[in-house]
Amino acid sequence: MRAVGVVPGKREVQLIEHPVPQMSGAYDVKIRALDVGICGTDKEICTFVYGSPPDGSDYLVLGHESLGQVMEVGAGVSILKPGDLVVPSVRRPCVHPHCKPCQADLQDFCSTGDFSERGIKMNHGYMTEFYVEQEKYLNLVPTELRDVAVLVEPLTVAEKAFAQVWKIQERLPWIVSTDPVKSPGAGLRAVVLGAGPVGILGAMALLANGFEVFVYSRSEAPNPKSELLESIGATYISSKTTSVTELAEKVGNIDLVYEALGVSSVAFEVLEVLGTNGIFVYTGIPAPGPAIGVNADAIMRNVVLKNQVVVGTVNADRAAFQGAIRDLGTFLFRWPDQLKAMISGRFKIESYRDLLLGERSGIKNVISLD
Ligand SMILES: NC(=O)c1ccc[n+]([C@@H]2O[C@H](COP(=O)([O-])OP(=O)(O)OC[C@H]3O[C@@H](n4cnc5c(N)ncnc54)[C@H](OP(=O)(O)O)[C@@H]3O)[C@@H](O)[C@H]2O)c1
Numbered sequence: 336m337r338a339v340g341v342v343p344g345k346r347e348v349q350l351i352e353h354p355v356p357q358m359s360g361a362y363d364v365k366i367r368a369l370d371v372g373i374c375g376t377d378k379e380i381c382t383f384v385y386g387s388p389p390d391g392s393d394y395l396v397l398g399h400e401s402l403g404q405v406m407e408v409g410a411g412v413s414i415l416k417p418g419d420l421v422v423p424s425v426r427r428p429c430v431h432p433h434c435k436p437c438q439a440d441l442q443d444f445c446s447t448g449d450f451s452e453r454g455i456k457m458n459h460g461y462m463t464e465f466y467v468e469q470e471k472y473l474n475l476v477p478t479e480l481r482d483v484a485v486l487v488e489p490l491t492v493a494e495k496a497f498a499q500v501w502k503i504q505e506r507l508p509w510i511v512s513t514d515p516v517k518s519p520g521a522g523l524r525a526v527v528l529g530a531g532p533v534g535i536l537g538a539m540a541l542l543a544n545g546f547e548v549f550v551y552s553r554s555e556a557p558n559p560k561s562e563l564l565e566s567i568g569a570t571y572i573s574s575k576t577t578s579v580t581e582l583a584e585k586v587g588n589i590d591l592v593y594e595a596l597g598v599s600s601v602a603f604e605v606l607e608v609l610g611t612n613g614i615f616v617y618t619g620i621p622a623p624g625p626a627i628g629v630n631a632d633a634i635m636r637n638v639v640l641k642n643q644v645v646v647g648t649v650n651a652d653r654a655a656f657q658g659a660i661r662d663l664g665t666f667l668f669r670w671p672d673q674l675k676a677m678i679s680g681r682f683k684i685e686s687y688r689d690l691l692l693g694e695r696s697g698i699k700n701v702i703s704l705d
């Protein structure tokens with residue numbers, strides 16, 4: 336069957352003839368790929384900065400943002416059945432018995448670094464016609480989400496981040512209410528850095544949680560991303576026309592920053608204007624570059640004197656996937672046109688070179704195998 340993969344030994348990105356995977360265990364599920372999202376990670380793997388094939392293979396099948404349909408289930412599978420829509424998670428645990436996170440099914444916190452990731456690290460991905468996965472790594476998706484569920488995986492970044500934010504901000508009991516009716520962000524102001532898919536989905540999650548949301552990103556408005564964000568109630572501010580100091584004056588006390596750009600110079604400048612009792616979440620992964628100057632004294636004084644928290648987050652656990660599926664349903668109900676507009680194009684698998692190596696624009700491009 337067809338698959339898109341990288342061959343690091345030859346530094347090539349290819350359409351590969353990959354064997355159809357066979358079910359081998361009672362808990363296995365065979366899945367037909369429907370949609371695969373393409374993101375910056377896939378493009379970086381195609382430049383060979385990272386990404387590694389499984390042991391014994393000279394290629395790695397790409398793709399970690401998947402929506403699939405169950406074809407066949409093993410005898411031990413209890414919930415899933417043929418026809419169900421599923422989104423698989425990405426990271427698989429390391430084999431070390433002393434790794435407490437992996438032993439606790441929280442491999443997103445793996446302490447040894449020997450985890451694998453489908454489509455990224457030592458494990459084939461989902462940019463292929465069929466794949467086999469264990470039921471415990473699959474998340475059932477309601478059929479109403481068919482057209483947008485490829486966005487579940489990128490939304491899990493925000494889900495894991497905000498689960499931690501709510502826990503940390505329990506130190507401020509007057510804002511994180513135990514009242515289920517009161518939104519945790521009511522009366523608070525959040526700045527999202529970057530208007531890519533991670534930033535836009537983060538902005539949607541923050542709006543749904545009651546925050547006033549400002550998105551600070553590069554391109555001047557109006558542009559398709561700024562228009563989408565303004566139409567759901569966020570304020571879009573371009574870094575081309577507004578400095579970080581002006582951004583801070585406009586927003587007032589910045590209670591939360593959700594960084595989704597991967598540009599350290601901008602991120603550290605914004606850290607300098609984080610508000611009192613504020614929390615700064617880093618999600619971006621900058622390419623290694625030369626050291627940059629930062630206003631370290633001001634940042635350290637603020638972190639201490641303003642009770643600030645800086646937290647990084649990577650990958651996601653099962654709870655984050657389930658939260659993303661639930662929240663995507665909320666977004667679809669509140670902003671159906673805008674959520675669908677996030678998927679800028681659906682393409683056949685043969686377009687892989689243009690999508691992975693070209694300059695194709697848009698928000699989220701998807702390979703459809705349906
Ligand atoms: N932690 C995790 O688990 C995780 C998971 C997935 C991704 N990530 C990381 O999250 C980050 C965002 O991902 P994405 O897919 O949304 O990326 P993306 O599509 O590349 O979006 C980045 C956004 O940042 C803006 N930007 C770039 N340089 C800027 C600058 N100097 N000043 C202001 N804005 C700037 C871009 O503006 P334009 O619109 O003008 O281009 C774009 O809107 C990446 O670093 C990615 O590696 C992390």
Ligand SMILES: [Zn+2]
Nearest residue numbers: 374375376400
């Ligand atoms: Zn991705």
Ligand SMILES: [Zn+2]
Nearest residue numbers: 429434437445
């Ligand atoms: Zn581990």
